[in-house]
Amino acid sequence: MTISIWRYSHLALAVSSFILLTLAAVTGVILAFQPVAEKLQPYRADNINQITLAQSIPVLRKMYPGISQLTVDANHFVQVKGSDAQGKKLLAFIDPQNGAILGTPGKKSDFFEWVTALHRSLFLHETGRFFIGLTAFLLLLITISGTALIIQRQRGLKRFFTRIARDNFAQYYHVVLGRWSLIPIFIIALSGTYLSLARFGLIGTPEKSPKIDFAAIRMKPLKNASDFDVFKQTKLSEVESIEFPFSEDAEDYYTLKLKIGEVAVNQVTGDILSEVKYPTAVLLTNLSLNLHTGRASGIWAIILAVASANILFFIYSGFAITWKRLSNRTKNKYKANESRFVILVGSENGSTFGFAKTVQKQLLKAGERSIIVELDRYTVFPEAEHFLILTATYGLGDAPTNARRFTDLLQQHPQPKAIKYAVLGFGSHAYPDFCKFAFEVNYLLSQQAWAKPLIDIHTVNDKSPDDFALWAEAWSQQAGIKLDVTTQANPVKHRDMQQLTVTTINHTNDTNGVFTVTLKPKRKVIVTSGDLLAIYPTGDYHERLYSIGIINEEIHLSVRLYPGGLGSGFLHSLKAGNIINARIVNNSHFYFPVKAPEVIMISNGTGIAPFLGMINQNIQKKPCHLYCGFRDSSSYQLYQNLLEESHADGKLSKLHTAFSREDPKQYVGHLLATDTDLIADVLNNDGVVMICGSLSMQKDVMELLETVCQTKTDNDLSFYQSHDRIRSDCY
Numbered sequence: 116m117t118i119s120i121w122r123y124s125h126l127a128l129a130v131s132s133f134i135l136l137t138l139a140a141v142t143g144v145i146l147a148f149q150p151v152a153e154k155l156q157p158y159r160a161d162n163i164n165q166i167t168l169a170q171s172i173p174v175l176r177k178m179y180p181g182i183s184q185l186t187v188d189a190n191h192f193v194q195v196k197g198s199d200a201q202g203k204k205l206l207a208f209i210d211p212q213n214g215a216i217l218g219t220p221g222k223k224s225d226f227f228e229w230v231t232a233l234h235r236s237l238f239l240h241e242t243g244r245f246f247i248g249l250t251a252f253l254l255l256l257i258t259i260s261g262t263a264l265i266i267q268r269q270r271g272l273k274r275f276f277t278r279i280a281r282d283n284f285a286q287y288y289h290v291v292l293g294r295w296s297l298i299p300i301f302i303i304a305l306s307g308t309y310l311s312l313a314r315f316g317l318i319g320t321p322e323k324s325p326k327i328d329f330a331a332i333r334m335k336p337l338k339n340a341s342d343f344d345v346f347k348q349t350k351l352s353e354v355e356s357i358e359f360p361f362s363e364d365a366e367d368y369y370t371l372k373l374k375i376g377e378v379a380v381n382q383v384t385g386d387i388l389s390e391v392k393y394p395t396a397v398l399l400t401n402l403s404l405n406l407h408t409g410r411a412s413g414i415w416a417i418i419l420a421v422a423s424a425n426i427l428f429f430i431y432s433g434f435a436i437t438w439k440r441l442s443n444r445t446k447n448k449y450k451a452n453e454s455r456f457v458i459l460v461g462s463e464n465g466s467t468f469g470f471a472k473t474v475q476k477q478l479l480k481a482g483e484r485s486i487i488v489e490l491d492r493y494t495v496f497p498e499a500e501h502f503l504i505l506t507a508t509y510g511l512g513d514a515p516t517n518a519r520r521f522t523d524l525l526q527q528h529p530q531p532k533a534i535k536y537a538v539l540g541f542g543s544h545a546y547p548d549f550c551k552f553a554f555e556v557n558y559l560l561s562q563q564a565w566a567k568p569l570i571d572i573h574t575v576n577d578k579s580p581d582d583f584a585l586w587a588e589a590w591s592q593q594a595g596i597k598l599d600v601t602t603q604a605n606p607v608k609h610r611d612m613q614q615l616t617v618t619t620i621n622h623t624n625d626t627n628g629v630f631t632v633t634l635k636p637k638r639k640v641i642v643t644s645g646d647l648l649a650i651y652p653t654g655d656y657h658e659r660l661y662s663i664g665i666i667n668e669e670i671h672l673s674v675r676l677y678p679g680g681l682g683s684g685f686l687h688s689l690k691a692g693n694i695i696n697a698r699i700v701n702n703s704h705f706y707f708p709v710k711a712p713e714v715i716m717i718s719n720g721t722g723i724a725p726f727l728g729m730i731n732q733n734i735q736k737k738p739c740h741l742y743c744g745f746r747d748s749s750s751y752q753l754y755q756n757l758l759e760e761s762h763a764d765g766k767l768s769k770l771h772t773a774f775s776r777e778d779p780k781q782y783v784g785h786l787l788a789t790d791t792d793l794i795a796d797v798l799n800n801d802g803v804v805m806i807c808g809s810l811s812m813q814k815d816v817m818e819l820l821e822t823v824c825q826t827k828t829d830n831d832l833s834f835y836q837s838h839d840r841i842r843s844d845c846y
């Protein structure tokens with residue numbers, strides 16, 4: 116069953132019962148203090164588990180000849196009724212061993228009586244009782260659906276109590292407290308439901324009184340009550356009440372109402388005149404009363420109070436979660452058939468809609484026709500030029516509820532025009548399948564003839580504003596529309612601006628416009644190969660990002676000069692000794708996998724930059740295979756010495772080069788196609804594949820990897836992507 120069915124049932128049940136549930140929970144918290152207050156009174160007989168009727172009854176009859184009834188309540192208070200030796204009315208708590216009076220029962224608290232009536236019947240008699248019973252039943256169903264949701268969220272019963280990733284306050288504590296108070300709430304709901312059913316006679320059979328054969332009552336042998344076998348065998352703790360014989364006539368007898376049944380005892384001989392066992396339904400009613408009211412145990416009563424208070428918190432947090440989900444839904448200004456930008460959203464709890472709205476606002480501000488659509492409402496968008504797909508991942512790396520049908524819809528609705536797409540995955544590293552669904556969507560889109568990637572897939576861990584801003588920047592650069600997504604949580608980032616000195620710049624004319632720049636930070640900075648360097652060519656908000664390779668503590672960039680290119684033109688104009696302002700952008704998802712046993716690196720063009728640094732730093736000489744593609748050998752010359760040295764040092768195990776404009780014309784994909792067994796081995800043995808370069812190269816490589824995964828590895832492509840075993844940084 117899907118998470119949504121449980122969720123919707125949970126919500127529907129909560130919505131339909133929350134008013135009465137609030138009332139029952141508030142009164143329940145108050146009533147739980149009644150047994151605690153009662154237990155504080157000093158009337159408890161501590162040893163009723165040891166005292167037998169044979170010990171107690173003769174003492175009591177002697178002290179109180181007019182005793183008519185004895186009761187033992189859940190507090191272990193023993194109460195006697197009747198008249199005392201002076202013939203005065205008797206109603207007192209006594210010590211059952213010596214008959215001493217411990218106190219007299221006071222009037223029940225009006226307040227507790229009032230709250231009890233409200234809790235049981237809303238002051239509406241049978242109608243009220245019915246609604247309260249129904250509320251208890253709905254609470255039972257809410258508890259069951261809540262349990263199912265926790266099991267699904269935690270990926271199975273075994274992991275029920277394992278750590279919960281913290282989403283937001285209401286959601287986190289809804290689940291955390293839910294796990295702990297599940298059992299008491301289940302017991303409250305079940306016992307409440309049972310008591311209501313019993314009350315309306317829907318279960319249980321009426322108690323039968325003992326049938327006495329008066330003709331068979333014996334007058335002899337005369338025995339003392341202390342010698343009656345039945346009294347000797349019965350402890351006070353087994354008794355609910357005892358009716359004493361009215362006179363000394365043998366036809367008047369003792370009636371023992373025990374916890375499990377009723378026994379009539381001849382007052383002369385001690386014979387058992389009749390014995391009836393209560394039906395299970397009656398025993399269950401008693402048990403339900405004990406469990407529902409906490410009357411039998413002060414500790415249980417406190418647990419009930421806490422559980423009832425938790426119900427109130429669940430009502431609040433449940434509505435806070437729902438409100439968040441609903442308030443993130445959007446109204447669109449434009450229609451699907453007139454929008455140029457389509458923001459497709461996959462979200463379970465609504466936060467991804469918040470990010471989508473930020474993007475939407477910027478696009479509308481820029482005067483673009485833009486629309487937000489749930490992934491499950493995917494259709495043909497005749498005017499669309501850009502798809503921005505923002506999707507979370509749920510369950511075991513699955514699609515969120517509003518994106519379940521997307522993969523089918525994508526096949527059903529091919530788009531009439533070419534559309535540039537960008538996928539942004541929302542997820543959390545607390546889950547093993549990080550952003551798996553986003554990787555799947557990205558792959559499926561790459562298979563559509565009409566879909567053209569604008570930028571590589573990006574991911575956002577734990578709603579990180581920085582991750583989001585990085586994606587927005589990358590997208591803005593390619594789309595030519597500024598998305599300013601800086602927020603309070605992500606204040607102007609240029610605080611971390613560094614001054615960097617150009618140490619070398621290497622541009623020759625025969626490298627197809629590719630050149631390298633080496634920079635040295637003036638101050639010590641934390642930077643790793645794979646990070647990005649953000650430069651500001653016009654000194655304002657225009658930002659350009661370049662992959663970094665660290666060699667000998669210097670930052671190496673590989674850049675292709677584009678005619679009129681803002682960033683590449685700026686870098687190309689630099690001279691050794693120039694100082695530039697730039698900042699390091701953390702890109703840790705593309706770091707060298709230090710723990711992996713073997714690594715395959717795939718690049719084309721300037722995508723080689725981070726790998727140069729990673730290979731240079733591979734002092735442990737971990738097996739590393741580099742597959743790099745260039746237009747021709749002149750572009751390769753920029754890196755040749757460094758790579759050959761690394762190979763000779765053992766930092767690079769194998770170097771494969773492909774030249775697309777020299778015979779035999781080859782792309783990296785061709786090199787990889789001959790080494791599919793190696794790729795499969797690396798993936799099957801915890802190794803990592805890294806890709807850096809152009810999006811079109813990435814598309815071809817991903818297709819090849821998908822085939823390798825289908826035919827030669829244990830898992831599919833998105834599994835390796837979401838477990839950081841296939842890492843890509845393409846543009």
Ligand SMILES: Cc1cc2nc3c(=O)[nH]c(=O)nc-3n(C[C@H](O)[C@H](O)[C@H](O)COP(=O)(O)O)c2cc1C
Pocket residue numbers: 267268269282461462463464465466467468507508509510511512513515541542543544546547548549550551577578
């Ligand atoms: C029950 C549950 C399961 C999740 N499973 C995954 C997962 O498998 N992979 C992942 O990367 N993130 C997972 N997440 C994290 C969410 O995808 C992430 O918090 C996302 O930002 C939520 O977006 P939303 O509020 O739009 O649904 C899970 C979160 C929850 C609560």
